[in-house]
Amino acid sequence: MLGRRYPGQNCSAARTLELVGERWSLLIVRDAMFAGITRFTDFQRSLDIAPNVLAKRLGEFVGAGIFELRPGSGGSRTEYVLTRKGRELQPIIVALTEWGNRWADQDDNPITFEHEGCGGQVALRMECSCCDGQPSPVEVKRGPVGPGEPTSQQKARPG
Amino acid sequence: MLGRRYPGQNCSAARTLELVGERWSLLIVRDAMFAGITRFTDFQRSLDIAPNVLAKRLGEFVGAGIFELRPGSGGSRTEYVLTRKGRELQPIIVALTEWGNRWADQDDNPITFEHEGCGGQVALRMECSCCDGQPSPVEVKRGPVGPGEPTSQQKARPG
Numbered sequence: 001m002l003g004r005r006y007p008g009q010n011c012s013a014a015r016t017l018e019l020v021g022e023r024w025s026l027l028i029v030r031d032a033m034f035a036g037i038t039r040f041t042d043f044q045r046s047l048d049i050a051p052n053v054l055a056k057r058l059g060e061f062v063g064a065g066i067f068e069l070r071p072g073s074g075g076s077r078t079e080y081v082l083t084r085k086g087r088e089l090q091p092i093i094v095a096l097t098e099w100g101n102r103w104a105d106q107d108d109n110p111i112t113f114e115h116e117g118c119g120g121q122v123a124l125r126m127e128c129s130c131c132d133g134q135p136s137p138v139e140v141k142r143g144p145v146g147p148g149e150p151t152s153q154q155k156a157r158p159g
Numbered sequence: 160m161l162g163r164r165y166p167g168q169n170c171s172a173a174r175t176l177e178l179v180g181e182r183w184s185l186l187i188v189r190d191a192m193f194a195g196i197t198r199f200t201d202f203q204r205s206l207d208i209a210p211n212v213l214a215k216r217l218g219e220f221v222g223a224g225i226f227e228l229r230p231g232s233g234g235s236r237t238e239y240v241l242t243r244k245g246r247e248l249q250p251i252i253v254a255l256t257e258w259g260n261r262w263a264d265q266d267d268n269p270i271t272f273e274h275e276g277c278g279g280q281v282a283l284r285m286e287c288s289c290c291d292g293q294p295s296p297v298e299v300k301r302g303p304v305g306p307g308e309p310t311s312q313q314k315a316r317p318g
Contacts, residue, residue, distance in 0.1 A: 004182060006186065008206075008207045009186060009206070010266070010268075011189070011256070011259075011270065012256045012257075012258075012260045012263065012264050012269065013185065013252055013255040013256040013270075014186060014259075015259040015264060016255040016256070016258050016262075016263055017185065017186070017255060019263055021180070021182070021185075023180070026172065026176065026180075027165065027168060027170075027172070027173060027176070030170070030172055033296070034301040047167075047168070048167045087296040087297065088258060088261065088262065088296060089258060090285070090299060091250075091257070091258070091283050091285065092251065092254040092258060093172055094254075094285065094299075095250040095251040095254045095283075096171070096175040096176060096251055097171045097172040098171075098250070099171075099175050099247060099248060099250070100170075100171025100173075100174040100175035101171045102247065103175075103244050103247065104171065104174035104177070104178055105171050105174060106174070107169075111170065111171050111172075111301065112301070112302030113299050113300070113301060113302055114299070114300050114301070115287040115292065115294045115298060115299065116294070116297075116298050116299065117298065118287060118289050118290045118292070119289065120287040120288050120289020120290055121288045121289070121302065122285055122286065122288070122294055122299050123286060123288065124250050124254075124283055124284070124285060125283070125284050125285075125286050126249070126250065126253065126281055126282075126283060127281065127282060127283075127284050128277060128279040128280070128281050129280045129282065130274065130277050130278065130279020130280070131274065131277045131279055133277070135274045135275070135281055137192070137246040137247060137249040138246065138275075139274060139275045139276065140253075140274065140281050141193065141273050141275050142193040142194075142270065142272060142273070143271030143272055143280065144271070144273075
């Protein structure tokens with residue numbers, strides 16, 4: 001359905017990137033998720049994006065079940081609303097933001113996330129289900145793969 | 160430095176996407192992070208990617224401080240090794256994978272992550288620093304922004 005495929009990659013991350021990895025895609029999701037934007041013209045104004053590109057992205061998102069179309073209230077224009085599948089993209093947006101806060105924010109103006117109601121700051125944690133630890137990146141490895149499926153390493157380093 | 164910019168977006172997620180949002184970029188990081196790949200030819204074989212595209216991505220990653228170049232051991236070819244900045248992209252890869260496992264894995268062959276040593280399964284959690292809860296996507300909102308910086312919503316919905 002989408003143009004940007006990774007057909008040789010047997011990998012859930014690649015499958016996700018096929019659906020949300022195009023230019024502007026995740027910023028459209030961000031605006032829907034955290035700014036409550038639902039209308040075409042509001043996405044366009046927020047992102048300063050070409051209308052044909054925005055229409056293509058939103059159409060693909062609806063086709064993929066990430067957004068759904070709803071008739072606008074009071075006869076106003078159609079609204080694009082995140083589905084549960086779309087809302088669950090939140091950790092991807094938060095992970096991109098947290099990394100950017102730390103490593104790519106030139107203005108030292110970090111973006112934070114809050115728990116609605118209690119008002120506490122929300123952050124992503126890597127958690128181990130066994131020891132309850134929060135392993136650092138070098139302590140995390142890919143788990144076992146199914147029978148007959150070569151890992152990338154095995155494919156890349158024959159013999 | 161990179162071609163794919165979002166100049167109008169005052170947002171850490173957009174800054175991150177400028178560095179890692181190009182086609183293939185995050186799959187290169189994935190291979191380095193979870194398959195231990197360091198050599199150009201091994202990335203090429205694993206990803207089946209055009210050499211000029213791979214060279215461009217790796218060159219940009221080195222320029223951005225996400226990979227560093229190391230001389231290969233025993234006079235072998237140069238190796239590309241993730242820096243700390245690069246390793247800290249891990250939550251982004253894991254978030255993409257977890258979403259793909261749930262929503263885009265056509266083969267029902269989910270990819271898991273393990274805590275090296277203890278062997279427990281590792282997963283991402285959204286955690287609230289105040290109530291220790293794990294808020295669902297609809298319970299998380301963007302935190303306060305700095306003075307003078309309009310939110311996307313304010314920009315998109317004037318008046």
